[in-house]
Amino acid sequence: MKDVIGKLKSVLKRVLPEPLLKQLKFIYKYLDLMGFIVFLPHVPKMLYFQRVRFAYRLKRISINIECPHTEAQIISFINSFLSIPSTIEGCIVEAGSYKGGSAAKFSIGAKLANRQLVVFDSFQGLPENEEPHDKSVLGHSIKDWFKGGIYCGTFDEVLRNIEKYGEIEVCKFIKGWFEDTMPIFSYKICGAYLDVDLASSTKTCLKYLYPLIVPGGVLYSQDGDFPLVIEVFSSDEFWEKEVGCPRPFIEGLGKDKLIKIVKPISQLKKV
């Protein structure tokens, strides 16, 4: 289904005039409201009026902050960490915050779950890189999408956005390149969300964050449609040698944009 939507989008982009495309994008954004309608009844730990307020806050963020994600993706992760029993320790981690839209949304979920949200970002956009991205597996071109400096949200912007629309008191920010900041991070993690675009950044996140995830915890990547990122997740050698454990089962790998790992209870910790 998602493949069909991806292909349909790339055909429409080629054949439709720009003004009509804009109208369609607007309608699509609001159809994403369907994400809420499908997911909302299942959001655990919330009474009905709380769910409606939660949906309202998420939508308010999408309207006021540039958000390169869908509500369904965000709600899927929030649902997942809200379902983890409170007896299981661990914070929530976001790698890649851009303007703070997703972080503001996760902070609302983290507060409900009574957990801290740790946000990793350079706050200067993507690092310089020479990764040869070409086409997403969903069919659209991603050539030149991930140049250095793209997706830049400054620290002040992110802070302001979360203060205004999210729950700043549950947030901790770790500023810098993942390669420098993640090796010295040691908190237990019960949910990690990667939206980092590059294969190199994904590698760093998996290498340093996955070993910190508690058994039963989850790791999501929103970059599951990028072939170079799929290569990282699929490589047995990378998991064995760099992460220090066998490759776990990865839901949606090679098919979906949002992919997910539930850390097995028996997964060995990196030594």
Ligand SMILES: C[S@@+](CC[C@H](N)C(=O)[O-])C[C@H]1O[C@@H](n2cnc3c(N)ncnc32)[C@H](O)[C@@H]1O
């Ligand atoms: C697509 S944006 C994130 C979008 C955000 N999750 C949202 O939905 O609003 C990618 C982010 O990853 C960050 N990033 C990617 N690689 C990085 C690295 N190696 N070190 C630090 N930040 C990195 C960029 O700064 C950027 O903010």
